[in-house]
Amino acid sequence: MGPASWWRCALLALLLVTPAAHSALSQLPQAPEPELRALLQRTVAESESFQDRFDAEVWLLDMSTRLQRYVPRADDRLTLLRLVHREASKAGLKPDLVLALIHAESRFDRFAISSVGAQGMMQVMPFWKAELGRPQDNLTDNATNLRYGCTILSYYLKKENGDLSRALARYNGSLGKNEYPARVIGIWQDIWYVKP
Structure with missing residues (x-):
């Protein structure tokens, strides 16, 4: 039984015991799409982003x-x-949006853990490590967390044809709701925001 299946079974059992667990069930991660899994595998395996020294400064x-x-x-x-700029640029995202x-997500706390178990600055769900066959990855390591998070957001932005609100809602697991994207x-x- 995979991590996502295990969580679903555990929360279903809780649902039978407590009505409050019903809202937790809706927060469960869906099985990752194969295309997103492959993209994360390629990006995580790669390891600078400023074209001009003046722009960097x-x-x-x-x-x-x-x-x-x-x-x-x-x-x-x-x-x-530097890490944010590098990983955002690699993923085709605006670094200021990632900030x-x-x-x-975390107010820049690399050790943040959400109520559903998302970790690090970009609040990445740990099931991704198992999905990618990389259990050794540390999601509280900023470089690792940013690589995962930027890749995921970039994927959702492409999937939603550039619709930032829908991509952010997917990232947060709240597709169909506007509160998180608006925030x-x-x-x-x-x-x-940095003007171009």
């Missing part, structure tokens, strides 16, 4: 100033920002 300084209230140490901020998603987009526009 401007972006890093701007974002470091914005990030300071969440990540106090300058070297930690710059390390994180907004991280802000919404991420609001944070992006209010705090992290």
Whole structure:
């Protein structure tokens, strides 16, 4: 029995015991799509993103100033920002959008764990490690978490033909609801957005 099946059975048993467990059942991850699994396998197996040194300095300084209230140490901020820029760029995402998603998901806490078990800054579900045959991956490692999270969001954005609200809802497991996408987009526009 795979991890997703096990969780479904466990929550179904809870559902029979407590009515409150019904809402938890709707939060269960769906079986991953084979195309997304293959994309994650390729991306996770790969291991810089700025084309121009001046652009790098401007972006890093701007974002470091914005990030300071969440990540106090300058070297930690710059390390994180380089990782975000690299992984977002590899996945074809705007780095400032990824910062907004991280802000919404974990407020930049690499050790964050959600009520359904999602881990790290981008709140990646641990079943992905088993799906990819990579049980050794540490989802609290920022580089690993960003690689997984950016790949997943990019996949959903392509699947939804560029519809950011629907892609964010898929990422969050709330397709059909607007609260989560509106929150991420609001944070992006209010705090992290960078004009092209």
